[in-house]
Amino acid sequence: GENVEQHPSTLSVQEGDSAVIKCTYSDSASNYFPWYKQELGKRPQLIIDIRSNVGEKKDQRIAVTLNKTAKHFSLHITETQPEDSAVYFCAATLNTGNQFYFGTGTSLTVIP
């Protein structure tokens, strides 16, 4: 099966700085890569996703990049705000099935 590794496990940034979270995957057949944000005590929610036919996608302060050759994808948050503090999970899915493979999560703290 697929193996997704996520780094770093914790990240602290000053408000207004950028934050970058990186994930690698093992199976070149993976073709869908969502990112979820989980605030304390709440459910994970999709914040952005990217498919294998696209190299980059942006939504306001959030962007995701995908390098299929190197098998890694990254989440970029610019102009961070305290409300960005949460745990972020990356995931990858194979085109052969429904199974999502999740990274172990990054706890982001934005310091005011």
Next chain:
Amino acid sequence: DVKVTQSSRYLVKRTGEKVFLECVQDMDHENMFWYRQDPGLGLRLIYFSYDVKMKEKGDIPEGYSVSREKKERFSLILESASTNQTSMYLCASSPAINSPLHFGNGTRLTVT
């Protein structure tokens, strides 16, 4: 907006008890999933279902079973609860392969 509802937010059970966790979604989604979330381990798939009465094992199915008698409802069953099943359980649904997951609020199960 998709709503995925888990019947209990907190549950305390004794070792050896049979435990039922219920999940209902209101968007006619084909696929439903049960994940287990533990610190440092991310989200691990227990079982998923892509149709009524259909089920597939995920990465950690041991000690669990599932039931999907109706499209909107997916139940997770712990036949004989053990202390190592103390965890946060998340239900999710999605409309199709490689579509975003919509999560419920989770059930925090404690087995004593």
